[in-house]
Amino acid sequence: MSGDVQPRKRKDKRRKRDDDESSHGVHITKMGNEDVHLHVQHEHGTGGHWCAKIIFFALMAVLLGLVGLIIMENRGLEDLDTPLSESRFSNYFDGWVDEHRVEHEGHDPHEPSGEALDDHDDHDDHDDHDDHDDHEEEEEPLSEELEEEEGDHADDEDEEPEADEDVQEKDEEDEEENNAGENITAEDGEDEEEEDIEERTVEATVEATTEATAEYEADEDEDEEEEADDNVVDSTEAPQSAADEQEDEDLEEPPSNVDEDEEDEEEQEVEESVEPPRSQSAAQSAPTDDNDEDDEQDNKDDDDEDDFESLDQQFENDDPEEVEPAKKLDSQEEQEQEQDQDDEEEPKEEGSSWLASQIKPKETPAAAPAAEKEDPFEQELRKANEEMIRENHAQALRSFNTLTQHYAHEPLAHLGKARVLEILAKAERSNQRVLEAIEAYKRYLAFGELVTSDQEFTAAGNKCIEHLRFMGFLQQAVNIHELLIERLPRDTKLRNQLSFTHLMANNLRQVEKVAAETLQLWPADAVAQLHFGLALMNLHSDYAQAQPYLQYAVESQAEGTQEAYFYLSLGESLQRLSRQSEALEVYGKGVAKGFFASLYQRSLYNEPRLRAKPFWQPRETGYERQLERLQLDWRSIRDEALALLGRGGSYFADEAERLRDKGVWQQYELYAQGRQVKDNCRRTPITCNLLQQFPASAGCRRGQVKFSVMQAQTHVWPHCGPTNCRLRAHLTLVAPEPEKTSLRVAEQERTWREGELFIFDDSFEHEVWHNGSHARLVLILDMWHPDLTAAQRGSLSPI
Template sequence: MATQRTGKGEQSNECSIQEIKRSTQTSQSEVKQERLERKRQVLSDQKNRYYTFRWIVIALLLIIAAFGLFYYFNYYLTDVSTPPTSTAKVTKVNSADKKSDKKATSGKTSKKSSKPQNQSPKKSTTNNPKKSTKPTEKKQKKPRLLQKPFSPADPDKPYLIEILHADNLLEANEYTLALQSFNDILKKFPQSPRSLYGKAVTLSKMAEEKKSNKLMDTALEFYKKIGLETFIGEVDFRVAALVELADRAYERGKAALSIKALEKLVSLKEDNLLFSNRLGLGYIADGKLKKAKTHFKNHLENFTDDHFASAQLGYVLYSEKRYEQALPLLLDGIRNDEGVKVNPKFYLYAGESLTKLNRSDESYILYSEAVNLKLFPSIWQRPLFSQPNLRASGWWDINDTGYKHDIQRVEKALETIKEEAKSVFDYLSFSFSSDGSTHSPRYNLFLNSKKNSKNCQKTSKTCALIESFPEAAHCRRGSVKFTFIPPKSHISSFVGLTNTKLQILVALNVGDEEGVIMRVAEEKKVMKSGQILVLDESFEQEIWNPGSEAALFLLIDVWHPDLSDLQMRQLGPI
């Protein structure tokens, strides 16, 4: 019995041991399985993060590529052959004065005086143009020259990023930072074409902003260095620099430098009609009419249908009094060029050429066309520099001028003025002599509000009288002078340039009883010694001196009485 119990106990012990082993093995396998699951989870998470990161990187690369394509198509595939600088248009000779005249119309204060005789009442016209309902389209900006593609041979290619950064600063009007950036590049590469051009543009913009002539002159030196000196960059930069040099130098009163730049432009771009015309206009503006004539003749051989150039050549020939040759060229421009057609000076020169050729009836027909185009107020009044809203009359009554008191003072001093005029008048040569060697048909005391001190030394009392007459002494569009009309002479019809002044005629010595006959518009008057008359020079005039003696006059230009003080200050010389 004891033996059996012992055997059963041993069996039960063995069973429990086996169960313990099995449970231990099961728990160990479960731990292993759990560890494997954890490893798989970690690997899965790592894999997911990897794929997420990879897609983020791909997305960023795609965005960068899109920006790159946008930049490429916007700048590199755009035509940049035309410089972004201001390509100067062929302008009319009188455009600057018209702007000053328009500017001067503001702030007008009334100087009321009764209307002169024979003035027709003005019709009040109001223009109320309908506003356009069409949406305004935004103008596409021209590509900036410094953003032009960098070719493999471009000497500036190593500095591409720095140059583009400096140009962006310039575009953002950060001129000081842009200038510093261009200077940093030029320290490393002094001949950098784009940096030299960028610096010149930056300096000119700074000069405009600060209204500094010194900065502008510095900019001109850089434009000159690019355009006229040794330059290793592309021709587009040289052309752009020369255009700026021509414009800016002309604005600074440096006509010779402007012409030099235009001559270089024409040599670089022989087929460019605009540059060639600008050079011809430059010669005219600088008074080099012989060069202008030669240039426009050669120009018309290359550009046979350029009617604008025909008109300009006609003007030069008119200035040389070659009216027969000038007339067909002037009329060709008027009939065939829109720019010439709206410029009153060509109608004036063509009309005067017709008059000189004894074809006055045709000249008035031409003037009527100009009046219909609103280029002249009337066929008799033909100013090239016109100020609106001023009373218009050929002859003026002294009481209507507002200068009656000043004119009376002149009248009282007639004998003194006459003595001083005769002291400088040479009766033998019918001219004035200021130093015994040079002779002139006029003897200027004041010109464009500037006193001629040398001449006034010999005519001190007359000059003192004029100085006490501010509207005469400070008239920047007129003069005060002694002049004469030779005996038995006829001065054919002519007009003054502007309606912004009147002229006081003082007859100092008219010898014969017949006097001097003057026609203004359609009305004639006879002037005799001691008489004072007032006229508007912008009306057509004609003069006869049938006598045997020279007629001696003092001419005094004064501001038009309808101009305000502000306008008188703003209107500049012509």
């Protein structure tokens, strides 16, 4: 710019300011209804207030459309979830809405960018400003033309009260927005003062504006920066006052060539990217009604693209590295602004890519669920498992029932159902639930190779076997064992579990077979040796050969060998080899491990806190009256028993528990496990009628009532009864040689005398000798232990 142009511009601006101060003062303070034609002389064919109406309603339509788009985009979201700056339409309202967010004062201000207003308002001013800035150095009168054009806008603003006060207010806001946009564009280096914008109030803004006007007369360069900053505050926080309008007119002209060049370059880039080229002559032509309408339509069409470009500039300008000091010499400002321009052009592409990701924030979430959509079965299975975790087992069972109906081909549905049924069976103490759990496990195991996890498959099979054993379905348990062994043939534990199930079923031959096969593969396996020793002891009565296997297994302390029954078997094998001291030592170890109640009381199925002693008196049992009734009729009972023996003894069966050392010991059952043996009772009606009057004995599900005949020269090994839940009474019917017969219970001995009755606890170790020459005949009655409650008696399983 030449040396004489700048002083002239300053003089013209001072003269213009002095003239407008007086006119604006009248306009603000004294204008009334009688002064409505104050500025009529400035009207120059722009259409008057009709043109303003057209512009107003066009802008109102655009405004309503943008509001609708923003509402549709952000419906269902809260203000805290969706910041205003995220909307691609939010910048349209920069400077229109006064936002005072105190809670964000601690952060960097994120005010609407001046570039957004700049790009938007450059088109509203009919694209005249671009070309005027390019030729301002050569044609000084153009600045006057611009000032006159601003005055025309002020005239239009004055005419609005004649038609409509609402239209006047709207036009004033539009005019303020345009002026603010021009001033912000002219001052490219003002971003450094944005941190002070939010801290200023409307009153502080007016005071700062007044001071800035005064300082402008002394130092115009500093005044221009402060006025631009004030205009930013006015455009974003509050409507402009009359003084603000005056300052806007003063600051219409760019302060330097550098700013003009930068502005021209940026606007040229925007025009090349979003608009078709426009001729310079068209941009410089005088505005007419038709041109106003065309320009307004173009501005509406390009609103989105202008705002998107301004958003890029906003984020670039927000970079703290690009903020320059507020007060520099003109030469330093030109160099730094040129450097800033280069820095802004480089990341422009990056800003656009960031903006693209922000403009369409909902596209990525829309595609993500489709790619990560969870399988419906997995969703329902997870819900059912969550109910189990919450211990809402009834709801979990309903969920698993639904899964097994709709996804019967899914193994996990059946496995989950089996598990929840297990829990309900324990909680409800329901055998029906146990049966349902067994069925669910069977369905799961039927999938076979479709279940990929051997560990999970084996665990489910073992659970199923456990329930089958509990219910007494031992042969079904054997089938599950074989299924597991077929899948994992080299697993010794599975083979040992199979032999144990055979042992529970008293299928000793299968025990021997399976254990022998296991020992062929793994000779040192302790569990296999244990099972093989038990088979030799109980099947073949070969105690000498069985004892080493049993001893090795028990002393190995291996898993599966430390059970009360195994200690009991080892001790009995030693006793039958006449190694009593060694047997007592083994029993003592069992007591130390908690397997036995005492050294002599070694029953396996026990209830706690029951009185225990070898012999009892009738009055101690609570069944004294019933026992006396039986004792009074002992002869009638004897006659029925002798009648059975007189028929050749075919009704008596040999004792099946292999407790005899030598001799003959036979039995005739009348009641077993609380049920009457009807065929046998028909042959002994008197005895059975008497027993029906003694329900504690006839209904004892852990005992029996029977005739017992022992021939001479018989010895019964020391042994213990299976449970402490019963007491046993002997009513002597025939005992010709009492001095030659004896019963040892623990360390006490008794003998039998005809017509007498005694009671002992058969959970204690007892042993029998009959060294006479004639048979001994007694009626054996088992009865509930008197310390058991009625509920316990009803819940205990039969033995």
